[in-house]
Amino acid sequence: MLRNYFKTAWKNLVSNKVYSIINISGLSIGLACCMLIILYNKDEVSFDRFHENAENIYRIVNTSYAEDGKAEGFNAVTGMMPGPSFKRSVPEVKDFVRVQEQDFTVKIGTKIFDQKAIYVDDNFFNVFSFPLISGNKTNALRDIYSVVLNEETAKKFFGASLSAMGRVIELPTGKEGAFENFTVTGIVPQSPQNSSIKLQMVLPIKLNMRSGLADNQWINFYLNTFVVLRPGADIKNVADKFRQVYKREAAEQIKEIKEKYDMKSTFEYGLQPLLDIHLSTKFAAMNGLQDGSNPIYSKILGGIAFFMLLIASINFINLTVARSLKRAKEIGVRKVVGGGRKQLIIQFLGESFILSFFSFVLAILLVLLVMPLFNSLSNKMLSFSYLLDTTLIAGYIALFVVTSLLAGFYPAIVLSGFNPVQTLYNRMPLSDKNYLSKGLVVLQFTLTTFLIIGTITIYLQFNYLANFNLGYNDKNLVAVATDQMKAGKVELFRQQLLQDPAINSVAVKNRWNWNTGAKVDGNDISFRIQVVDSSYFPVLQIPIVKGRNFSSAFPSDSTQSVLVNEAFVRKAGWKDISGKQVDFFYDSLKYNVIGVVKDYHYASLMEKIKPELFIMHPKYDYGLLLIKIKPANTSATLQHIEKVFKALMPFIPYQYDFKDAQNIRQYAAEEKWKQIILFAAILTIFISCIGLFGLATLAAEKRTKEIGIRKVLGASVASIAGTLSNSFVKLVLIAALIAFPAANFAIKKWMENYPYQVEINLWIFLFAGFVVLVIALATVSFQAIKAALANPVKSLRTE
Amino acid sequence: MLLQLNKIFKWVNVGGSRTFLLRDINLTVQQGEFISIMGPSGSGKSTLLHIIGMLDDADEGEYVFADQNVFKLKEKQRSQLYKQHIGFVFQAYHLIDELTVYENIETPLIYQDMKGSERKAVVADILDRFGIVGKKDLFPSQLSGGQQQLVGIARALASNPKVILADEPTGNLNSKQGEEIMELFKKLNKEDGVTIIQVTHSEKNASYGSRTIHLLDGRVDQIVNS
Numbered sequence A: 001m002l003r004n005y006f007k008t009a010w011k012n013l014v015s016n017k018v019y020s021i022i023n024i025s026g027l028s029i030g031l032a033c034c035m036l037i038i039l040y041n042k043d044e045v046s047f048d049r050f051h052e053n054a055e056n057i058y059r060i061v062n063t064s065y066a067e068d069g070k071a072e073g074f075n076a077v078t079g080m081m082p083g084p085s086f087k088r089s090v091p092e093v094k095d096f097v098r099v100q101e102q103d104f105t106v107k108i109g110t111k112i113f114d115q116k117a118i119y120v121d122d123n124f125f126n127v128f129s130f131p132l133i134s135g136n137k138t139n140a141l142r143d144i145y146s147v148v149l150n151e152e153t154a155k156k157f158f159g160a161s162l163s164a165m166g167r168v169i170e171l172p173t174g175k176e177g178a179f180e181n182f183t184v185t186g187i188v189p190q191s192p193q194n195s196s197i198k199l200q201m202v203l204p205i206k207l208n209m210r211s212g213l214a215d216n217q218w219i220n221f222y223l224n225t226f227v228v229l230r231p232g233a234d235i236k237n238v239a240d241k242f243r244q245v246y247k248r249e250a251a252e253q254i255k256e257i258k259e260k261y262d263m264k265s266t267f268e269y270g271l272q273p274l275l276d277i278h279l280s281t282k283f284a285a286m287n288g289l290q291d292g293s294n295p296i297y298s299k300i301l302g303g304i305a306f307f308m309l310l311i312a313s314i315n316f317i318n319l320t321v322a323r324s325l326k327r328a329k330e331i332g333v334r335k336v337v338g339g340g341r342k343q344l345i346i347q348f349l350g351e352s353f354i355l356s357f358f359s360f361v362l363a364i365l366l367v368l369l370v371m372p373l374f375n376s377l378s379n380k381m382l383s384f385s386y387l388l389d390t391t392l393i394a395g396y397i398a399l400f401v402v403t404s405l406l407a408g409f410y411p412a413i414v415l416s417g418f419n420p421v422q423t424l425y426n427r428m429p430l431s432d433k434n435y436l437s438k439g440l441v442v443l444q445f446t447l448t449t450f451l452i453i454g455t456i457t458i459y460l461q462f463n464y465l466a467n468f469n470l471g472y473n474d475k476n477l478v479a480v481a482t483d484q485m486k487a488g489k490v491e492l493f494r495q496q497l498l499q500d501p502a503i504n505s506v507a508v509k510n511r512w513n514w515n516t517g518a519k520v521d522g523n524d525i526s527f528r529i530q531v532v533d534s535s536y537f538p539v540l541q542i543p544i545v546k547g548r549n550f551s552s553a554f555p556s557d558s559t560q561s562v563l564v565n566e567a568f569v570r571k572a573g574w575k576d577i578s579g580k581q582v583d584f585f586y587d588s589l590k591y592n593v594i595g596v597v598k599d600y601h602y603a604s605l606m607e608k609i610k611p612e613l614f615i616m617h618p619k620y621d622y623g624l625l626l627i628k629i630k631p632a633n634t635s636a637t638l639q640h641i642e643k644v645f646k647a648l649m650p651f652i653p654y655q656y657d658f659k660d661a662q663n664i665r666q667y668a669a670e671e672k673w674k675q676i677i678l679f680a681a682i683l684t685i686f687i688s689c690i691g692l693f694g695l696a697t698l699a700a701e702k703r704t705k706e707i708g709i710r711k712v713l714g715a716s717v718a719s720i721a722g723t724l725s726n727s728f729v730k731l732v733l734i735a736a737l738i739a740f741p742a743a744n745f746a747i748k749k750w751m752e753n754y755p756y757q758v759e760i761n762l763w764i765f766l767f768a769g770f771v772v773l774v775i776a777l778a779t780v781s782f783q784a785i786k787a788a789l790a791n792p793v794k795s796l797r798t799e
Numbered sequence B: 001m002l003l004q005l006n007k008i009f010k011w012v013n014v015g016g017s018r019t020f021l022l023r024d025i026n027l028t029v030q031q032g033e034f035i036s037i038m039g040p041s042g043s044g045k046s047t048l049l050h051i052i053g054m055l056d057d058a059d060e061g062e063y064v065f066a067d068q069n070v071f072k073l074k075e076k077q078r079s080q081l082y083k084q085h086i087g088f089v090f091q092a093y094h095l096i097d098e099l100t101v102y103e104n105i106e107t108p109l110i111y112q113d114m115k116g117s118e119r120k121a122v123v124a125d126i127l128d129r130f131g132i133v134g135k136k137d138l139f140p141s142q143l144s145g146g147q148q149q150l151v152g153i154a155r156a157l158a159s160n161p162k163v164i165l166a167d168e169p170t171g172n173l174n175s176k177q178g179e180e181i182m183e184l185f186k187k188l189n190k191e192d193g194v195t196i197i198q199v200t201h202s203e204k205n206a207s208y209g210s211r212t213i214h215l216l217d218g219r220v221d222q223i224v225n226s
Ligand SMILES: Nc1ncnc2c1ncn2[C@@H]1O[C@H](COP(=O)(O)OP(=O)(O)OP(=O)(O)O)[C@@H](O)[C@H]1O
Pocket: A427, B012, B021, B039, B040, B041, B042, B043, B044, B045, B046, B047, B048
C-alpha cells in the first residue's frame, strides 16, 4: 500500500516540475536556515558543558545597590578575598579557583612576543576538565615559576609544541619589570570552541600575590572566582551564607571605606552557575573569560529562520490547494473506487513527506555549502562533525516531521474533503474566495516588507554611526599603545617622532577608560577621567569653548588645574566656571577648573557623552600616543614611528592602529547584523516570489478559458494582464499596511539600544512597500502577460 | 432483497425556492437483478444512482442496503459497506491518468487493505478475464474509448462487488463498442450473479435489463418489466 502511495506521489512530483521545484527550493532554503540556527543555538547552550563538574561550578558575583536600594552595578568579578574566605566559612564550598587575565611581554632568547595569559590557582586543572597532553594536572602549577602553554602558543614560542616541555621563557614579573625565568611544566591542546576559558598561557596566581601587598579588600573587582559546591548544595542557602560571611568579615573595611570615601552604595555577594556565563548580559564573560554572547542574537536568528520556514510552508500550502482543482478528478475517482478520507489524507501527507524529504537532503547540502560563510558572519567555528550529534539529528528529524505536517496537513484535509459527485460531474464551486490562501499570501508579503524595512533601517543606522560627527578629527591619526610612562618619556617620544617632517604633532593620553568620582560644590559627581597634556585638544581639534587649555606659562597647571567637558558642566549645574573647583577629597587634592571643552565622542557612540575631566597631574601615567601624520606616504611614516618606538620601548610589542578605522570597528556587530538581515531579506523575498510565481501560474491556467473568451470578445492584452495581476497587487498592498506598524514597533524597540539614532522617515516604509510591489508585479505579470498573449482558439479547444 | 428505497426526497435550495431533484422514490432491488433507469435529461437519473451508490445523501426517506440502514450509518461503516459491495462505472470512464491500466485496477484493492501478493493474483485474474493482459502497462491516454471503459468496468469489478452502478456506460462509445459492453454486463449478470443498475438513453440497451424504471421530473413515472 505504501509503495503505491509513494509511486503516485512520485509521479505527481515528476509530472509537475515547476510546482515541485518551487516547493523544494523554498522548503530547502527554509530548512537550511533552520538547521544553521539550530546548530548555532546548540553551540550557544553547549558552552562550558564539557567540564565534568560543570553542574557544581559557580562564579562568585557581586551586585551593588544605590542608597535607595536599586541595583546599580553588576560585578562579574571579585578580588582575592572572597574565594578563600567563603571556603573557610561555608561548608558547601568544596573548593575555589581564581582566574585573572594579564597581557605579557614574553622574552625567549632575543625574541619578544606579546602574549595573553591567565593567572590561576594551582587546583585549576582539577576543577576544570582541560586535559594535559604532557605534564601532571595536579602539580603542573605548583611551582611559582612554572607555566603551562597550549600547543599553538608553544609552537609560536619554540617552533614545535612537543619539545616545549622543560624549556624556559622569560617574563617581566620581577622588581621593576625585571625578567624572570619560567619553566614549561605542561602542554594543553587547543581549548574547545565552546569554552569560555581559552587557554593560551597559564601561570600560577601565587606569582601575583608575592609582593607582600596581598589584596585583602572585599570591595575590589578584577578577577573571576569560581567555587565548586558539594553536589546537592542549595544555592539560595549558600548565597545566604555568603551574605553573612561578608557582613561579618567585611564590616570593619566597609565602615572605613564609607567614612573615607563617603561611599553610599552597599554590596551583596552571590553565585552564578558556570553554565549561565556565556549568555549572561548582566554578569558577562570577562577578565580571562571570552566569547560572551547576547541571547538576543539567538532569538533574532531563530525568528528569521522560523519566518523563512513559515513562508516556504505557505508556498507549499497555497500551491497544493491551488493545484487541487487540477487533481479534483483524481481525488473523486479515488473516492469512488473506495478510498476513505483517512486513506486519502495519508496519501497526501505522504506526498508532502516525499517533498520535504528531498528538501531536507538538499538543505543538508546547502548547510555544508554555506557553513564557512555563516561561521564568519556569526563568529563561530561550526563544522560538519557538529551535525553528527544524536540530539541534533533528533532535532532535525523533528524539524522534518513538523515541516511535512505543517505544510501537508491543511491541503490533505481540503483535498480529501472533495465531494466525488461534484468533482466528477464538473460541479466544483469555482469560487475565487479562498480567504485562507489570500491570507497566507498577505502574511508572506507582510514578513517580506517587514524584513526590507528592517534591512534599510539597519543600513541607515550603521551609516549614521559611521559618519557621525565625533567632535574631533580622527583622520590621519595613528594610535600607538605604550607602556605606562610619565611626561619625561612622552617628551622623548615627541622629540624623536617630530624629526620626521611627515608627522605633524603628537598627543598623549592614558590608555584605559577609567571612571571615578569627586565632589563639586559639596556634591558627589562621577565622571570619566582623561589624563592628557596641553597637546591633546589641538591635535584632536577639539574646541575649547570657555577658559583656556593647559599651558606651560602656568607651571602650576600640572598639579592644580583641570579642564572639563560640557557634559560635566551640565551635570555640575554650573553657570560659570570661574572659581570652581573639583575636590578629590580622598586624595586631599583640589583642582581649579580652567577651561571647558566642547563635547566630543572619544568613546563608542553606543554610550551617551559622559562627564569627562582632563588632568595632567604627574601621579597619573600616560599609555597612548596619538600621532597626527600627513596623508601622503604613510608607510614610510609608520616605519619611522616603529623605529622610534623600538628604540625607546624595546621590550614592549609595537602595535599601531588608525583611529578612524578603530572607530568604525566599534560597529562591527551592526555591520554583521546588517549582512545577516540582508541575506535573510533576500532569501525571504526569493521564497515569497517563487510562491507567488507558482500561484500566478495556476491562476492563469485556471482562467485559460475565461481569458480565451475575453480575447475573442475583443479584450486587449494589457487589460487581460491587468485583471490577472490586479488581485495580487491588492494583497501586496494589504501586506504593506500590516507590515508598516509592525516594523515601526520593532524599529523603535531595536533603536532603544542606541543613544544616537538615525531619524526614521516615512519614505523608508513607502520605499520598502514600493520595492515589494514592483517585485511582486514583475513576478505575476510575467505569467499574466504570457496567458494574455496565448492563442484563444487553442485555449478554448482544450476545454 | 439487496436494497430498498423508501419515500426518498432530494432537493436543492436555489435562490430561496426549493427545487426537487427527486420526489417520493420507492424502489426494491433483489440480488441478481438487471435494472435500467431511463428518462429525459435532467430527470434525476444520475442523482438517483448516486444515492443508491452512497455517494450522495437524500434529504428525506430511508435507504436499506444489505439489511443496514444506510443513512443512519457512521461514515466509516458506510464506507466499509460501499467498498465491499458497490462498483461504479461512468460515461467518461474516469480513470486516473497518471496510473497504468494495471495500477488503475489495483487501486480499489489497495483501499481495501488487501495484501500485495493477493492483489497481484486478483488483478492478474481480472486482466485475464477481460483480455487486456497485453495493455496492463499502458496509460489511459494510450487506449481507445471502448478499451478505457473496459478498464473502468474491470476496476469496478476488482473488489468483487454485489452490485455495479453504471451511469450511461456506453454514452461515449460507438454502437459496436457499446454492444460489447452490454454483452459483458449480461454475462456478469447471468454467470456471476452480479446485480446491475444502469442509466441509459437507449431503448436497446435498456432491453438488456429485466426491469426499466422511467423517471420524469424526479418522479418514478412508470416501471416496465420485460
Ligand atoms: N448541486 C446541484 N445544484 C442544483 N441543481 C442540481 C445539482 N445537482 C443536480 N442538479 C439538477 O438536478 C437535476 C437532475 O440532475 P441529474 O444529473 O440527476 O440529471 P440526469 O437525469 O442524470 O440528466 P442527464 O441525462 O443529462 O445526465 C438537473 O436539473 C440538475 O440541473
